[in-house]
Amino acid sequence: MNVRVGVAFPEDTGPAPWLSRERIVARAGFNRWLVPPAALAIHLCIGMSYGLSVFWLPLSRALSVGQPAAAACPEMSAATALFTTTCDWRVSDLVIVFSIGIVMLGLSAAVFGGWLERAGPRKAGLAAALCWGGGFLVGALGVYLHQLWLIWLGMGLIGGIGLGLGYISPVSTLVKWFPDRRGMATGMAIMGFGGGAMIGSPLATLLINTFKTPSSAGVWETLAVMGGLYILAMLCGAFGYRVPPAGWQPPGWTAPASKSAMITSGHVHLDKAHRTPQFWLLWAVLCLNVSAGIGVLALASPMLQEIFGGALIGQPGLGFAQLDAGQRTQIAAVAAGFVGLLSLFNILGRFFWASLSDRIGRKLTYATFFALGCLLYAAAPWTAGIGSKALFVIVFCVILSMYGGGFATIPAYLADIFGTQFVGAIHGRLLTAWSTAGVVGPFVVTAIRQAQVDAGIQGAELYTRTMYILAAFLAAGFVANLLMRPLATRWFMSEAELASVAKGGAAAGPGRGGEFGIGRGGLSAGALLAWLAVGIPIAWGIWTTLAKALILFG
Numbered sequence: 001m002n003v004r005v006g007v008a009f010p011e012d013t014g015p016a017p018w019l020s021r022e023r024i025v026a027r028a029g030f031n032r033w034l035v036p037p038a039a040l041a042i043h044l045c046i047g048m049s050y051g052l053s054v055f056w057l058p059l060s061r062a063l064s065v066g067q068p069a070a071a072a073c074p075e076m077s078a079a080t081a082l083f084t085t086t087c088d089w090r091v092s093d094l095v096i097v098f099s100i101g102i103v104m105l106g107l108s109a110a111v112f113g114g115w116l117e118r119a120g121p122r123k124a125g126l127a128a129a130l131c132w133g134g135g136f137l138v139g140a141l142g143v144y145l146h147q148l149w150l151i152w153l154g155m156g157l158i159g160g161i162g163l164g165l166g167y168i169s170p171v172s173t174l175v176k177w178f179p180d181r182r183g184m185a186t187g188m189a190i191m192g193f194g195g196g197a198m199i200g201s202p203l204a205t206l207l208i209n210t211f212k213t214p215s216s217a218g219v220w221e222t223l224a225v226m227g228g229l230y231i232l233a234m235l236c237g238a239f240g241y242r243v244p245p246a247g248w249q250p251p252g253w254t255a256p257a258s259k260s261a262m263i264t265s266g267h268v269h270l271d272k273a274h275r276t277p278q279f280w281l282l283w284a285v286l287c288l289n290v291s292a293g294i295g296v297l298a299l300a301s302p303m304l305q306e307i308f309g310g311a312l313i314g315q316p317g318l319g320f321a322q323l324d325a326g327q328r329t330q331i332a333a334v335a336a337g338f339v340g341l342l343s344l345f346n347i348l349g350r351f352f353w354a355s356l357s358d359r360i361g362r363k364l365t366y367a368t369f370f371a372l373g374c375l376l377y378a379a380a381p382w383t384a385g386i387g388s389k390a391l392f393v394i395v396f397c398v399i400l401s402m403y404g405g406g407f408a409t410i411p412a413y414l415a416d417i418f419g420t421q422f423v424g425a426i427h428g429r430l431l432t433a434w435s436t437a438g439v440v441g442p443f444v445v446t447a448i449r450q451a452q453v454d455a456g457i458q459g460a461e462l463y464t465r466t467m468y469i470l471a472a473f474l475a476a477g478f479v480a481n482l483l484m485r486p487l488a489t490r491w492f493m494s495e496a497e498l499a500s501v502a503k504g505g506a507a508a509g510p511g512r513g514g515e516f517g518i519g520r521g522g523l524s525a526g527a528l529l530a531w532l533a534v535g536i537p538i539a540w541g542i543w544t545t546l547a548k549a550l551i552l553f554g
Helices: 030-061 078-083 093-121 121-145 149-168 171-177 182-211 221-238 277-313 325-360 362-385 389-418 423-430 434-452 459-482 494-502 525-553
Strands: 002-004 007-009
Touching: 002 093, 002 221, 002 362, 030 093, 030 149, 030 171, 030 182, 030 221, 030 459, 030 525, 093 121, 093 149, 093 423, 093 434, 149 423, 171 182, 171 389, 182 221, 182 325, 182 389, 182 459, 182 525, 221 362, 277 325, 277 389, 277 423, 277 434, 277 459, 325 362, 325 389, 325 525, 362 389, 362 459, 389 423, 423 459, 434 459
Parallel strands: none
Antiparallel strands: 002 007
């Protein structure tokens, strides 16, 4: 046996394959604070899925290239759009890329979650890099050849698989490295997904303007450059992953099972998790929280413009319908600042609420989301009715912080209920709730809005019913969360079952924990460089977002 710091390591049986889970088990002296930057490197890249809309307008004039839309074909069918080389694409044809990607995120996370637990985060991160970055490269080829089906295939189908693998790749690893701060750890990583568009969108705009010529919209060049950058950054993240030895615990830390019945010390097998009522209650909790939040995101810009109208540009006497084209352009710029501010609070909420959940517990955190969310959604029409732009903005910034916080807190909630052994795979299956919410939320709010428009309703009252229905979503989520209880003992794996899967850093059973010469870590030179590598782009994205958001209060 190999012995280090009084703890026995498994007998060496020769070098493990380069990408195997066994190859990335951390050794003595490793700093656990190197793992969150690796996860952030991947999530900051795949988070650009929220920013793909920056490409749609330039792509809709890819043949016209800024000239009158001579290549527009208004009677073109969807089937024709996939293969045409003579007609400009419609924005509605391009937006489908995002829908394909989100559907594939949920499906790939659910399908490949079990494989990830066996293969390890490095192999999953590598696959995510090749799919996400490679999807951009295939999309660039599609733009160059003017073949929409290649864009759907690359940025939608292949890229969506990269989204799913990249999203869940760090979850299981982080909760095992930070059993003392599960919420904070997953919040740091998933914060990156919310911040990806904050960095990627202005970068894409900068590149498009750089590459744009009289004969090129600059999009295929931009996609090619960003695809290469994403592959490089995600590979750095994938090869930065390490998993802790079986049973590793931070020095001096004691499992808090005795402090809270909602935090288990056992582990539920992936094959059993979806059979429990708790899994489906958490599925409902995530789906309802996301449906409400994503519904707001879908209508944030038009909602602000139609409610406040001329008040956004210093002319409170003018409603939205009374504005001319130039004035509508002005308030659209203000609304863009509002959307940017919501995105920033979405990001910050992921870290704040997930970290707070370590102190007050996951169940209470979600209860706060739903109870406070109900009040804020119900209060939003009142703030619009009194014409208070500041209160309206504050309400929706808090709402979006809880939307992001829900994403970041759910992995830690799953680890508390089901244990850490298969939490990444269980999380993958739970993300089908996100795919469902991505359809339900926007559909509900747009359908209600259209019904109000058809009834001749305008101004602040246009969104009143929408806000009340979204508040009802959160009330239902509050009930689902209230019903959460600890799992019965019969659902947990036995010692023999746990031992059969405890390989390459998997969780160990009670009494087999140790430090393995790995402490809590700290600000070493390597950790500082790793955090700077992800921190500088985040800081640039925040600065850019705040600069745009200032227009809202200008």
